[in-house]
Amino acid sequence: MTFINYAAREINCKIVYYGPGLCGKTTNLQWIYEKTNPATKGKMISLATETERTLFFDFLPLELGTIRGFRTRFHLYTVPGQVFYDASRKLILKGVDGVVFVADSQTARMDANVESLRNLKDNLKLHGFNLTTVPYVLQLNKRDIPGAVPVPEMLSALRVKNEDYFEAVAPKGVGVFETLKAAARHILISLKKAS
Amino acid sequence: MSISGTIIFEEQVQQLNQILTRLRSESNARAAFLIDRNGQQIAAVGDDLEQMDPTSLSSLTAGNVASTDALAKLIGEKEFSALVHEGERDSMLIAMVNTRIILLVLFDERSSLGLVRLRVRKATEALVPVFQEVDKRSASDGAQGKAAVAAAFAEITDDDIDSLFA
Numbered sequence: 487m488t489f490i491n492y493a494a495r496e497i498n499c500k501i502v503y504y505g506p507g508l509c510g511k512t513t514n515l516q517w518i519y520e521k522t523n524p525a526t527k528g529k530m531i532s533l534a535t536e537t538e539r540t541l542f543f544d545f546l547p548l549e550l551g552t553i554r555g556f557r558t559r560f561h562l563y564t565v566p567g568q569v570f571y572d573a574s575r576k577l578i579l580k581g582v583d584g585v586v587f588v589a590d591s592q593t594a595r596m597d598a599n600v601e602s603l604r605n606l607k608d609n610l611k612l613h614g615f616n617l618t619t620v621p622y623v624l625q626l627n628k629r630d631i632p633g634a635v636p637v638p639e640m641l642s643a644l645r646v647k648n649e650d651y652f653e654a655v656a657p658k659g660v661g662v663f664e665t666l667k668a669a670a671r672h673i674l675i676s677l678k679k680a681s
Numbered sequence: 682m683s684i685s686g687t688i689i690f691e692e693q694v695q696q697l698n699q700i701l702t703r704l705r706s707e708s709n710a711r712a713a714f715l716i717d718r719n720g721q722q723i724a725a726v727g728d729d730l731e732q733m734d735p736t737s738l739s740s741l742t743a744g745n746v747a748s749t750d751a752l753a754k755l756i757g758e759k760e761f762s763a764l765v766h767e768g769e770r771d772s773m774l775i776a777m778v779n780t781r782i783i784l785l786v787l788f789d790e791r792s793s794l795g796l797v798r799l800r801v802r803k804a805t806e807a808l809v810p811v812f813q814e815v816d817k818r819s820a821s822d823g824a825q826g827k828a829a830v831a832a833a834f835a836e837i838t839d840d841d842i843d844s845l846f847a
Contacts, residue, residue, distance in 0.1 A: 489721040490688050498721050528736045533744075542744060545720075547736045550845040554833035558845060561720065561740065577747040581719030663846060671842045678834035 496557045499673050500581055501666070504606045505588035506598035507539070507567035510627040513656040514588060515546045515562055518666060521659065526550060540566040543578050553674065560670060567602065576609050584621035584673040585610075586665055588656075589644055591626055591634040599644055617646055621672030624651040625665045630658075688819045689723065693811060697724040700807045708800035709792035711771070714785040715778070715808070716742055723782070733787070742775060742785050763801075765794060776801050778808045 489498040503511040512532065519530040528547035535541050544564040551558065565575040579585075587606065589599045607617050626640050641651065650668045654661030689697075701713040705726050712727025714735065720743035725735050745764065753761050764775040774797050776784045784805065788797050 489717065489719070491694070500719060529734055531737055531741065542748070545737065545740045547740070553841050553845060554837065556833055561736075573751055574748070577744070577751060580747065581717075667842065667846050670845065671839070674834060674837055674842060678831055678837060 495555055496559065497677070498559045498561065499583040499670075500561045500563065501584045501586060501669050501673070502579055502582045503562065503564040503586045503588055504575075504602065505567055505627075506590055506595060506602040507569070509567060509588045509590040509595070509599075509602075510654075510656040511564040511567065511588050512540055512544050514586075514625070514627075514654075514662050514665070515544050515564055517656060517659045517662045518548070518562065519546055521663075522548060539568065540564055541571075542566065542574050550670070558670075558674075560666075562666075569601075572605065572609075575605070576612060579609050579613055579615075582610075582613070582615065582620070583676075584623075584669045585617075586623050586625055586669050587644070588625045588627050588654075589640060591628040591640065592631055593633060593635055596635060596640075596643060599640075603644055603646070621669060621676050622647070622649050623665055623668045623672065624649050625654050625661060626651060627654045627656050627661075629653045629660070630655045689815055690818060690822070693815055693818070694724060696811050697808070698726060700804055700811070701726040704786070704800050704804040707803075708786065708788065708797045710786045710788040710797060710800075712787045713804075714739065714742070716783045716785060718743055718746065718781050718783060720744065727787070738785070742783060746775060746777070746783055763798075767794075774798065774801060776805060778805050779812055782808070782812055784808070 503514055505511050515530060519527060526549050531545040533542035546562040548560045548562065549557065550560060563578055565578045585606065587603060610617055610620060624645060626637060628634065637653065645651065652661040652665045652668065654665060656662055697715055701715065701724055705713045712725065712730060712733060714725045715723040716739045717723055720740040722735055722739040727733065749761055749764055753759065760777065762777055766773045771787060771789045774786045778784050784801060786797055786801060
């Protein structure tokens with residue numbers, strides 16, 4: 487839920503990066519963290535296991551400046567992708583304003599993509615959200631791997647509402663900011679619609 | 682998805698800050714925060730706030746409350762109404778003001794858990810009506826706030842959004 491401090495003319499939005507295990511959600515946040523002006527970002531927090539798998543969430547606060555007189559802050563979260571962390575995923579979706587689904591382009595991970603997307607729909611429903619109405623962007627990550635599933639095939643399996651999609655190579659930053667920007671745009675546009 | 686969420690007006694922020702300031706001085710605490718359950722900071726008082734990284738504190742506190750709540754439900758409890766983390770020097774007490782708002786108090790050896798608990802109970806009693814008023818005004822005058830947001834965002838352009846990422 488967008489938090490508006492009317493007195494301070496400040497808007498806080500929460501974007502959650504969702505997707506199957508090892509699809510690159512944390513890598514997206516790391517790239518954003520590394521490439522953002524230190525003045526506009528907070529500390530990136532990763533609650534990870536010893537093997538650097540996300541255990542609870544990663545968190546990155548960004549203050550991107552003012553828009554029409556409102557200071558706009560985005561809080562980026564990732565969920566743990568591994569199937570058995572579903573209880574944590576449910577918690578992190580609470581109060582979400584926008585979702586980025588990071589899909590893995592490897593053939594072997596297509597089932598995991600589909601399963602994670604289904605899980606996202608179910609978990610959004612628990613919070614009273616619907617994937618068809620929530621601001622939502624699809625990222626096709628790992629486009630540089632040999633034998634990546636062709637884009638049309640991925641779209642036909644994963645696209646839910648003609649949402650924006652971006653081809654990405656997260657460790658090299660390809661498509662990372664484009665994805666974030668599109669998510670931010672959808673949230674800001676939804677603000678005016680909801681008003 | 683809606684922005685029908687929380688709209689806090691200036692005088693309410695002042696009231697919240699006053700209650701936190703009183704709590705902090707009466708309990709000898711280092712800092713006190715009000716945080717919503719989604720991890721957004723609502724108000725904070727303390728001398729060295731910036732060194733504490735309030736944004737991360739808020740987010741992690743909300744995560745802590747969320748996971749503890751889920752644990753409570755797993756064992757058939759409705760909730761654990763307060764959490765205490767005790768460190769060698771610094772400790773924290775996390776208490777629920779209502780179903781949406783968390784009160785976090787950081788304290789060290791200059792205070793004690795008993796004193797903090799006592800003062801937190803008193804502060805919570807003062808905070809509850811303020812948040813009831815926040816909800817009430819959000820429902821009535823909130824329209825004015827929403828209208829201001831709507832006006833600000835009605836003519837949002839791609840350039841506006843691009844400028845955020847420039």
